[in-house]
Amino acid sequence: MVKEMSNYRADFPILQQKVNDEPLVYLDNAATAQKPKAVVEALEYYYYHDNANVHRGVHTLAERATEQFEAVRQKVANFINAPSSQEIVYTKGTTEALNWVAASYGATHVKAGDEIVISYMEHHSNLVPWQQLAQKTGAVLKYIDFTATGELDLNSAEQQITDKTAIVALTQASNVLGVINPIKQVAALAHQHGAIMVVDGAQSTPHIKVDVQALDADFYAFSGHKLMAPTGIGILWGKSELLADMPPLEFGGEMIDWVQLQKTTFKAAPWKFEGGTQNIAGVIGLGAAIDYLSAIGMDRIAAHERQLVDYLLPALLEIPGVTVYGPHDPAKHTGVISFNLDNLHPHDVATALDMEGVAVRAGHHCAQPLMEHLKVAATVRASLYLYNNLEDAQRLVKALKATKEFFNHGTV
């Protein structure tokens, strides 16, 4: 039986509380998502019934833990339409996944004079690893620009990606500008020039249906915690021939094939990357989160967020003194909306909203070069998820109007 979207909110006990005497409105989903009971109960069940180390013991608990741990690989593969579960590598999160691609694939395939192409809208985790790689190898780091409306500029992409380009790394959805990038077109450009396409899926995977084969990506990274799984678990997907060619970065237990006194052979991917005891409970929680989202349907989640943006974006733009960064057309905007109010500092706005029970993010959103490009020090960011409703969006608008009044006239 399909539930109405409004019924899912009850699955999140954390939302049923007051903050600063006001009912909580959680609009910081781009930072991390709240967890449904199904995910927390999966963790509890695992620790109360099945906890053991994986791949080692011959006893029943170890067998159960291993089976669940490996079964989630297939769930993840289905979730992003990867051809094989053996292309799914467990990581701590998007940051670790992207760092591994840079430090392993990058360090063995990029040489002096090569180009690495990213964009101005990258989160630091899809920027600093490439900057480090460029510094170490003598490669050149180049940036794709965006248009006046905050959308990726494909003309700029055509100019920046050349025959010297070895890696193109791009976010699928901006954590600030609220746009979805044309990964497929950029991947086609990258491949024409013999480069590989790395995609940061941290902000897209929780909200839209992802198909890594349709995108024609070579690597795809995302975090569990932004899609309702626990923190500390994430995924690196890579094409099997690329993963096979990548040296492991962490050596130790679990990842070895045969250890001798002077040399060691490693397991095949994905296990060669997973040194040491993994975040087994995190993996099981990720499986539960994927089940939860899949039962609702990613298309329904996207449509629900679209409805909220259709109200919220014009309502914000109607408030005098509000500047929204990114497209002003709701049809082009995701549930991530960054803005500023008058000349107020985002931290002052966020403190005021918090007093109204509304949780938003204020700051540079780990995108300092983007802030520089937008010529702002920081922004306020409201970000939606499937449990948010029209009332949440209205509460934000009302609280912003009260904030404006407070700082302009010192009254409430």
Place this chain on the structure above:
Amino acid sequence: MALSKLDNLYRQVVLDHAMHPHHHGSLKRADHQMEIRNPTCGDVLNVEVALKDGKVSEIAFSGSGCTISQASASMMTDEVIGKTPAQISQMVETFSEMVIGNPPADYEKLLGDAAILEGVAKFPARIKCATLAWKAVYQAVGNENGEASAGIMRHEQL
């Protein structure tokens, strides 16, 4: 309405300082200069200090920031003029204790008007905004004073 609680933080005198900051700009001649960043929000604060007879004779600050950081910087510049580096260190330690809710008995006497920022203790996410300028002046004149005190800026541990 819940915004009334904001009055504890954004007192009128705080808003006035933020809107019309004292000693904003730069000095023609400075003995010490310190630029400091708040990595959580990207704010930058630059403090310049001139000394005469072992005391702060002139001070100026520049940079962008929120109401709290700008007001705190403005108040700090008012209060440290005429003070020795040793006195300033004591003031900074006092301020640092005050904003985490442990004001020493004589904090109002030591901090003057800046004592009004004690309300920030109820807004833990904003403590770093309040301490930015004090940290900057502490580091700027710190060398005059020998080594830094171990207890300084306890909020950094929070």
